[in-house]
Amino acid sequence: MANNEKNEEGKKKSLNFIEQIIEEDLSKNKNGGRIHTRFPPEPNGFLHIGHAKSICLNFGLAGKYNGKTNLRFDDTNPLKEEQVYIDSIKEDIHWLGFDWEGREYYASDYFERLYEFAEKLIKQGKAFVCEMTPDEIKNSRGTPTEPGKESPYRDRPVEENLDLFRRMKEGEFPEGRYQLRAKIDMSSPNMHLRDPVLYRIRHMAHPRTGDEWCIYPMYDMAHGQCDYIEGITHSLCTMEFEVHRPLYDWLLDHIAEGDYRPRQIEFARLNLGYTVMSKRKLLQLVEDGTVDGWDDPRMPTISGLRRRGYTPASIRDFSERVGIAKRDNIIDMALLENSLREDLNKKAQRVMGVLDPVKVVITNYPENEEEELDAVNNPEDESMGKREVPFSREIFIERNDFMEEPPKKFFRLAPGREVRLRYAYFITCEDVVKDASGEITEIRCTYDPSSRGGQSPDGRKVKGTLHWVSAKHAIPVEVRQYDRLFMTEDPDKVDEERKDFRANLNPDSLHILENCMLEPFIKDAKPEDKFQFERKGYFCVDRYCDPHKKLVFNRTVTLKDTWAKIAKQQKQQPKKQKNKQKNK
Numbered sequence: 001m002a003n004n005e006k007n008e009e010g011k012k013k014s015l016n017f018i019e020q021i022i023e024e025d026l027s028k029n030k031n032g033g034r035i036h037t038r039f040p041p042e043p044n045g046f047l048h049i050g051h052a053k054s055i056c057l058n059f060g061l062a063g064k065y066n067g068k069t070n071l072r073f074d075d076t077n078p079l080k081e082e083q084v085y086i087d088s089i090k091e092d093i094h095w096l097g098f099d100w101e102g103r104e105y106y107a108s109d110y111f112e113r114l115y116e117f118a119e120k121l122i123k124q125g126k127a128f129v130c131e132m133t134p135d136e137i138k139n140s141r142g143t144p145t146e147p148g149k150e151s152p153y154r155d156r157p158v159e160e161n162l163d164l165f166r167r168m169k170e171g172e173f174p175e176g177r178y179q180l181r182a183k184i185d186m187s188s189p190n191m192h193l194r195d196p197v198l199y200r201i202r203h204m205a206h207p208r209t210g211d212e213w214c215i216y217p218m219y220d221m222a223h224g225q226c227d228y229i230e231g232i233t234h235s236l237c238t239m240e241f242e243v244h245r246p247l248y249d250w251l252l253d254h255i256a257e258g259d260y261r262p263r264q265i266e267f268a269r270l271n272l273g274y275t276v277m278s279k280r281k282l283l284q285l286v287e288d289g290t291v292d293g294w295d296d297p298r299m300p301t302i303s304g305l306r307r308r309g310y311t312p313a314s315i316r317d318f319s320e321r322v323g324i325a326k327r328d329n330i331i332d333m334a335l336l337e338n339s340l341r342e343d344l345n346k347k348a349q350r351v352m353g354v355l356d357p358v359k360v361v362i363t364n365y366p367e368n369e370e371e372e373l374d375a376v377n378n379p380e381d382e383s384m385g386k387r388e389v390p391f392s393r394e395i396f397i398e399r400n401d402f403m404e405e406p407p408k409k410f411f412r413l414a415p416g417r418e419v420r421l422r423y424a425y426f427i428t429c430e431d432v433v434k435d436a437s438g439e440i441t442e443i444r445c446t447y448d449p450s451s452r453g454g455q456s457p458d459g460r461k462v463k464g465t466l467h468w469v470s471a472k473h474a475i476p477v478e479v480r481q482y483d484r485l486f487m488t489e490d491p492d493k494v495d496e497e498r499k500d501f502r503a504n505l506n507p508d509s510l511h512i513l514e515n516c517m518l519e520p521f522i523k524d525a526k527p528e529d530k531f532q533f534e535r536k537g538y539f540c541v542d543r544y545c546d547p548h549k550k551l552v553f554n555r556t557v558t559l560k561d562t563w564a565k566i567a568k569q570q571k572q573q574p575k576k577q578k579n580k581q582k583n584k
């Protein structure tokens with residue numbers, strides 16, 4: 001029995017707090033054992049990695065507990081919403097690997113029901129039509145420590161409220177003339193309970209309901225009620241809505257019939273270092289041309305990550321690893337990149353590609369000869385097999401894999417030195433040729449024919465192994481190397497000197513290399529195909545390039561996390577000093 005208890009304890013511990021709530025609800029057969037979540041994006045921008053977290057959470061829980069997830073567009077604000085956003089949101093969720101099984105809903109579908117709910121509140125004496133202007137209402141709310149002032153219209157008789165509210169709906173009044181407010185408590189310590197506005201007049205066409213409505217519900221009047229209409233059991237949202245929860249519950253207590261209530265549960269938003277996550281700010285970057293659209297590969301948007309070369313599996317894995325919490329923090333981008341590397345390492349085809357080519361002539365290799373050498377497609381996955389890589393007298397290597405005067409720890413090519421060409425031969429540098437400006441135009445080497453396949457013929461060792469591409473077989477491609485979009489970990493943090501978050505932009509976030517050389521294997525690559533360029537990193541064919549003209553690759557991620565290393569070194573420095581003292 002003790003063991004059983006322990007097992008139960010262990011199980012509980014490995015559940016996150018939302019799963020614990022759900023399992024408790026299930027054990028009590030709450031809502032008849034139904035689990036129903038929703039993902040409620042406002043269609044006013046593209047989804048970002050934070051939304052991905054929420055999508056994985058909502059769809060993930062439904063998956064785990066045999067439940068359902070609705071996609072509900074929160075389109076109560078007619079001002080900012082556009083069809084392109086709706087389309088992109090659906091595409092992104094599908095791409096991430098989730099499906100709402102046809103349950104695609106819009107808050108605007110429920111305008112009639114919401115209106116009826118409002119009338120119900122009025123009839124109970126729980127809502128009133130206020131003539132104070134929005135500004136006056138704001139100024140009368142008081143402060144967290146001081147009670148607000150009650151509206152002089154608060155005790156308007158029910159009949160009069162109903163009449164005015166109906167006339168608001170009929171379009172008799174200009175914007176701002178009247179608002180419907182809940183009648184709760186102007187001295188509540190929770191500001192959201194101080195007679196919040198529920199409906200306002202907006203003479204504005206709505207993308208879906210057209211001119212049918214000229215009054216629109218506020219977020220609080222819509223969200224919980226939509227949850228209720230859809231039969232949502234667990235309504236997951238981010239922490240900033242915690243203070244709205246009493247209002248969420250208050251409204252439902254006055255509107256709902258029967259025992260069923262959706263339950264709002266909050267979790268901490270995902271924040272990532274070196275980027276911004278607010279849709280308003282991301283829109284600014286798009287509009288001012290800082291980036292090349294919402295799906296620029298530097299954007300933290302799902303479509304940006306996709307174009308960059310991220311896989312859906314890596315984003316789901318990341319989301320799982322960060323887990324859910326109640327407290328806000330900034331997650332290191334390195335965590336996201338690690339999930340990505342792990343996935344790509346397993347799946348990505350290896351090829352050799354030289355990003356900054358310099359020519360090597362192998363002087364003892366016959367002029368018109370060429371041969372095919374075996375190369376492994378993915379050392380992590382034998383089933384991916386092998387391919388043949390052509391070799392000939394002239395090849396390209398990386399310019400920085402050669403140094404005329406190598407410092408101590410440089411083990412690559414240098415005058416008189418022997419290195420291995422991956423899958424090919426040992427070569428030794430005999431000479432360099434330079435142009436008038438002193439730039440190296442050609443490195444001349446000899447090869448050892450008995451080292452075919454890169455095997456040492458006699459046990460002699462070489463320290464460096466270089467990637468290379470046969471010059472006459474090489475396919476020239478463009479490579480776009482991306483770096484962090486911002487220079488500071490928390491770009492939202494601005495000060496006197498940097499007044500706008502854009503002052504924190506990294507001016508060097510994109511380097512375009514026009515003339516990179518890839519082995520011919522790449523010639524059939526299609527948009528979004530992913531590769532590891534050996535020693536260089538993971539690269540993905542840009543979605544929008546025309547492979548028949550020229551392949552364009554986006555660098556997805558480097559092989560090693562150089563950023564984390566730098567950060568670690570910085571952090572470790574003081575420790576090292578301490579250790580030194582200890583050692584003395």
Ligand code: ATP
Pocket residue numbers: 039040041042043049050051053054074236237238268269270271277278279280
């Ligand atoms: P805005 O930035 O315009 O205020 P938003 O980022 O909250 O909006 P919504 O479209 O309202 O965007 O969000 C849809 C859902 O995604 C909501 O449930 C919201 O709580 C969740 N969400 C948004 N940002 C994050 C984030 N950074 N981490 C986790 N969940 C998020």
Ligand code: MG
Pocket residue numbers: 042
């Ligand atoms: Mg929102």
